Amino acid sequence: MTASPGPSPTRMYALSSEPKPQDLLTRTLPLPGCGHPPGTSHWYLPASDKTVHWGYFSKNLRPILEVASGDYVTIECLTHCASDDYERMIKGDPGAESVFYWTKNQKNVNRRGAGSLDASIGAGGGGAEGAHICTGPIYVREAAPGDVLEVHILDMYPRPCANPAYKNKAFGSNVIGSWGFHAGHLVEEPKDRETVTIFEFDATGEQRWAQAVYSFRWAPVIDPNGVMHPKYDYVGLVIDHKHVQSKEGILKNVRIPLRPHFGVLGVAPKEADMVNTVPPSYTGGNVDNWRSGKGATLYYPVAVEGALLSAGDTHAAQGDGEICGAAIESSWTGVLQLILHKRGSMTPHLEGLNYPLLETAKEWVVHGFSFPNYLGQLRVEDKFAVFTKSTLDLAMRDAYTKMRDLLMRGFRLSEDEAIALMAVSVDFGLTQIVNGNIGMHAILQKSVFATT
Amino acid sequence: MTASPGPSPTRMYALSSEPKPQDLLTRTLPLPGCGHPPGTSHWYLPASDKTVHWGYFSKNLRPILEVASGDYVTIECLTHCASDDYERMIKGDPGAESVFYWTKNQKNVNRRGAGSLDASIGAGGGGAEGAHICTGPIYVREAAPGDVLEVHILDMYPRPCANPAYKNKAFGSNVIGSWGFHAGHLVEEPKDRETVTIFEFDATGEQRWAQAVYSFRWAPVIDPNGVMHPKYDYVGLVIDHKHVQSKEGILKNVRIPLRPHFGVLGVAPKEADMVNTVPPSYTGGNVDNWRSGKGATLYYPVAVEGALLSAGDTHAAQGDGEICGAAIESSWTGVLQLILHKRGSMTPHLEGLNYPLLETAKEWVVHGFSFPNYLGQLRVEDKFAVFTKSTLDLAMRDAYTKMRDLLMRGFRLSEDEAIALMAVSVDFGLTQIVNGNIGMHAILQKSVFATT
DSSP: OOOOOOOOOOOOOOOOOOOOOGGGGGGEEEEOTTOTTOOOOOOEOOSTTTTTEEEOOOTTTTOOOEOTOEEEEEEEEEOOTGGGGHHTTTTTHHHHHHHHOOOOOOOOSSSOOOSOOOGGGGTTTTTOOOOOEEEEEEEETOOTTTTTTEEEEEEEEEOOOGGGGGEEEEEEEEOOOSTTTTTTTOSSSSSOOOOOEEEEEESSSSEEEEEEEEEEEEOOOOOOSSEEEEOOTTTTTTOOGGSEEEEEEEETOOEOOOEEEEEEOOOOOOSSSEEESSOOTTESOOOOOOOTTTOOOOEEOOOOOOEEEEEEEEEOOTTBBOTTSSOOOEOEEEEEEEEEEETTSTTTTTOOOOOOOEEEEEEEEEEEETTTHHHHHSTTTTTTTHHHOOHHHHHHHHHHHHHIIIIIIIIIIHHHHHHHHHHHOOOOEEEESSSSSOOEEEEEEEEGBBBO | OOOOSOHHHHHHHOOOOOOOOOOOGGEEEEOOOOTOOOOOEEEEOOOOOOTTTSSSEETTTTOSSEEOOOEEEEEEOOOTTTTGGGGHTOOOOHHHHHOBBBBBBBBBBBOOSOOOOOGSSSSSSSOOOOOOOEEEEEETTTTOOTTTEEEEEEEEOOOOOHHHHTTTTEEEEEEEEEESTTTOOOOSSSSTTTEEEEEEETSEEESSSSEEEEEEEEEOOOOOTTOOEEESSSSTTTOGGGGEEEEESTTBOEEEEEEEEEEEEEESSOOOOOOOOSSSBEEEEEEEETTTSOEEEEEEOOOOOOEEEEEEEESOOOTBBBBTOOOOOOOOOEEEEEEOTTTSSSOTTTTTTTTTTOSSSSEEEEEEEEEEHHHHHSSSTOOTHHHHOHHHHHOOOOOOHHHHHHHIIOOOOHHHHHHHHHHHOOOOEEESSSSSSOOOEEEEGGBBBOOO
């Protein structure tokens, strides 16, 4: 495909002001008890240029917070797509302004991916090998490889728009990106287009749906360092809306039910120093399961000392599949409790866990991937192999194996019992098909285990 | 794999008596109004050796009932797995006894599949190319190719066990068969085993779950015609339980939530004279979506004059995937209303429909297949190609395309609107991975279309 003849490239939207000084943004503070069990602390982790890492995981990152097992963390997450609408998702928000700040002379968060920092040989610092703004990492005291970290999501609330023009609203962005499942299969012209849709929803939490506000077609952008971006190929390019054509009245009368969740939540893998946030793996990361919301608990195998938990890529809503390559990408704050399970003293369903396991009030959900540990299975040097070698069939085989093993190991069933139970009551579904390492999940209803 | 050293082959269970004369079984009778709209009839279609076709669809089958658009049909369906436990699923039930009757001298339903009738060159009449007992076909007056047949499932109720020893119970069978997704991936020995689990549930409808009663490992069987079956490779082989070892106490305290539905429901395809019931296709058939139960509506493209609707393969419960190759296979009776939509006078979401579309109270569900019309896409002579060439990735592409087109054609969205809506709210899942033509579905919540 060749690039469509679009508008001329424009320079990035000029920021209206320098970011304000923000002492708060670098502090983590123990909060008063709030009814939490004695001996636990509740920490507040704001998102700022000092508390995020962008587009990569790394076992070498300096932790921004150290907690004990049982502690609570309120954690702010920012969407990497906020720059699609600066007025609605960044302006007036000190944390967001500090993260996205980028002029010719200063780029507060230069690295935005796991690749080269030399912007001249790539799309920008980090080389566009990764996407998500992650808050963290959090060091969990005494966590060691072989342990399991339990992350209970107690609450999630939207980050209200800080611009007084949009009081009590929150916003998100969906990108029909060139990396989506639709790509190469469009029927309307121009077939190499990328389209961004801005959604709004109620920041007070009363209305539980999102609505489209407008959309625009991506037009080439020159970033502050002079790199031209004909495609949506680098995160945090602030769009100058004078140079794109907005389309109003789209998805008229359509209400998207909210499914707030963490797209990215996970611990640092041990296999490589710098890891692209896009493909999920055994340590979690960009799993993109919309069930990872309020009330859910995730269990991760600890791979490095301290676990190094990070969170980001919060979504207001997503369907199983995330087929266009994005959900409603928006900024949310979550309240987490972290509990460490030491190797050798866990319940049977956790011992030896080697993938992100999800528990909700009513379900157990296992996550299968085309490559359960792609960093360990594929050559680390061939870092894009996972994007080309993944198939749904591989992910399904992995989901099947994990659910069978959970039933056998965790619930003490024979293999025949496990297989029969799966056939008659476990639901297999697509998690996502756009993150390189394709995900399929299997859902076991807890209610099958009768209490009488 | 080599066959495991199992018990010696045994002869089939001897039927205790000749089937009783059953005038009722060949009659279809218009019922009194029952509150149905004037001008419509309500027909009763019992299952017997005179009203079923077993293991195949055919455009050349003589209809057993002719109805007008708007008519109601109460239709009995028998599971092909009933012979796994004759005492619980056949004995004392005149319809089931007539269908399964098979001695050396008489086999009431000889053809059990789309293959050769010469048992000496195959597993038995029909060559094991197909599995399901289908009641029908029903001829819908004025139905012609290009029309759409709407089948509304008004109710489903279990076929109670006719054996007084099991009053108010109903039963089903699950087979961990050699054609399942687990095959070749077993971890416990012997790895070439096949296991049958018998489930029971409440025939009165009060308790909404099924429980395992016992299981047994398949042992070689010699059928009444002298053909040896080392595997579960032919339908309707009555098991002599004196020659298999039953295992009790399995899946203890496990309750499987009921999801009663039609595994097989569809119209006759036009592409071939004899069609194996196993792979689903554009005309429906063995779609195996557990959402095809009470309250659901299916829409099928009519391919031949009269549509020729058949129903069977009823299940008490199934998970998305049906991974071992079977659900809780059991006999149920459904109440259907059939409505014909003539080409050129349909709503936009039905016009041009070329696959089985499912509607529930809250959802629209499209069905993708590895090969949307495998009979038309693959060489008809190479009738097993669909079993070897299907992939999940192909099925996913088809599900995506069908949902996009439904949103564009049926709900008048632009392509960008359709893709964004799918990414943020449509759920893609596995329907089944064991029927040759792999199925994936996409679920659209009706609630996204706000009424205000």
